[in-house]
Amino acid sequence: MRYALLALCLFLLLPASNAYWAETLRVKVLTPLGYGVPDATVEVMYQKQVSIDLGGRLYPEPGELDGKIVGKTNSEGIFEVGLIDYVEFGETQFYYVKVGKEQRRTYVGENRVNQANEHVFFMDAPIHRVILRVRDAFSRSLANASVTATCGDMISQGLTDSGGIYSFFVQTPTTCEVNLLYGTISYTEAVHNIEEDVTANMNMPVYDLSVIVVDESGEPLDVPISVSGFPMGTTDEAGRYTIKQFPDSTAYVTVVHQNRQQVTQVELRSNQPITITFDLTPPSISNINHTLDDSGIAYVRVTVVDPGADPSAISGVSLRYSTNRRDWKPLQMYPVSAYNYEATIPAQEPGTRVFYIVEALDAYSNNAVSEEYQYRIPEEQGGGNGGGGFVSLSGIWYILIPLIVLLAVILFRLKTD
Numbered sequence: 001m002r003y004a005l006l007a008l009c010l011f012l013l014l015p016a017s018n019a020y021w022a023e024t025l026r027v028k029v030l031t032p033l034g035y036g037v038p039d040a041t042v043e044v045m046y047q048k049q050v051s052i053d054l055g056g057r058l059y060p061e062p063g064e065l066d067g068k069i070v071g072k073t074n075s076e077g078i079f080e081v082g083l084i085d086y087v088e089f090g091e092t093q094f095y096y097v098k099v100g101k102e103q104r105r106t107y108v109g110e111n112r113v114n115q116a117n118e119h120v121f122f123m124d125a126p127i128h129r130v131i132l133r134v135r136d137a138f139s140r141s142l143a144n145a146s147v148t149a150t151c152g153d154m155i156s157q158g159l160t161d162s163g164g165i166y167s168f169f170v171q172t173p174t175t176c177e178v179n180l181l182y183g184t185i186s187y188t189e190a191v192h193n194i195e196e197d198v199t200a201n202m203n204m205p206v207y208d209l210s211v212i213v214v215d216e217s218g219e220p221l222d223v224p225i226s227v228s229g230f231p232m233g234t235t236d237e238a239g240r241y242t243i244k245q246f247p248d249s250t251a252y253v254t255v256v257h258q259n260r261q262q263v264t265q266v267e268l269r270s271n272q273p274i275t276i277t278f279d280l281t282p283p284s285i286s287n288i289n290h291t292l293d294d295s296g297i298a299y300v301r302v303t304v305v306d307p308g309a310d311p312s313a314i315s316g317v318s319l320r321y322s323t324n325r326r327d328w329k330p331l332q333m334y335p336v337s338a339y340n341y342e343a344t345i346p347a348q349e350p351g352t353r354v355f356y357i358v359e360a361l362d363a364y365s366n367n368a369v370s371e372e373y374q375y376r377i378p379e380e381q382g383g384g385n386g387g388g389g390f391v392s393l394s395g396i397w398y399i400l401i402p403l404i405v406l407l408a409v410i411l412f413r414l415k416t417d
Contacts, residue, residue, distance in 0.1 A: 183247020
């Protein structure tokens with residue numbers, strides 16, 4: 001097209017440039033099957049600036065013409081060029097076109113096709129068509145996939161059409177390495193030993209982004225949902241949201257429900273939908289108890305469970321304690337068995353009353369806080385649930401020593417009597 005426009009412009013400028021004629025020449029070189037032959041040499045010989053003295057002859061020989069152009073056909077087997085004859089008197093109205101061993105004489109203005117003088121040459125060449133059928137992981141046509149096919153020194157590039165098809169021509173025999181790119185997903189496959197027309201099916205690891213949003217009891221949620229790079233959407237009545245042929249292997253899905261936002265990273269590795277659990281229920285805290293040892297250290301134990309059919313799991317359990325209900329000190333509680341956690345409150349002065357509260361957090365930041373519990377360190381140190389008292393060894397000696405002395409006196413008197 002650009003050569004046709006150039007020729008038209010040159011034709012309009014003929015009076016100013018003293019040119020007699022100008023036109024666009026288009027040469028197509030095809031195989032007998034109609035495939036374009038790339039890199040075919042095309043020679044054009046025409047009168048450019050020098051008048052030809054025919055000397056009684058009807059036509060000059062090609063070698064007598066002063067204008068010559070040599071070029072190559074493109075990947076589609078097409079060569080196009082603009083020609084100008086500047087001779088005003090005695091000009092020739094024809095020129096020669098040569099491809100391979102075939103040479104033709106053509107007249108200016110004949111064989112007009114799309115504003116060009118078009119000639120088709122046929123050449124026996126080992127040219128064959130390669131058809132790529134690009135599919136996704138479901139074997140569905142994948143449109144707009146970028147294709148780069150390297151076949152020896154030849155490189156063909158383009159996009160698959162709406163049917164997932166991309167075709168190109170190669171000189172055989174050859175082997176082509178095909179690189180496919182869809183979004184951020186790449187795939188490489190070789191087509192070996194091409195000696196004739198061939199169709200190759202290529203399946204890229206492209207999956208649908210399909211998620212189902214449910215609450216912790218497994219009930220579907222009708223919620224707004226967004227994925228980076230795509231407009232906001234909404235799950236259907238089954239809690240499902242789908243983007244077909246997602247152009248990445250990783251998706252970040254944002255769900256908003258009851259003024260809570262949850263972002264989930266989804267890895268696309270199979271055809272199965274991904275279930276996203278939107279957890280709104282806090283953990284359950286139960287069986288809180290404490291035990292005091294002889295030194296006044298308190299061992300606090302608690303059972304923490306994340307409820308629901310698909311719980312998000314406990315991410316942390318902690319304890320806060322205080323001796324005045326104003327200054328609270330945190331302690332981490334550690335798991336000692338399934339669902340059971342323990343923390344140690346340091347020893348306090350005798351007579352001190354200690355208050356403590358247990359907190360639990362699940363993986364989706366749902367927080368639970370227990371009631372306030374308390375115990376008192378006895379004046380005489382003891383142990384037991386809730387601070388039960390006991391008698392210390394030092395107190396026992398105050399009772400035993402007088403009894404021992406009294407018993408010794410009685411035995412002595414009995415012996416002397």
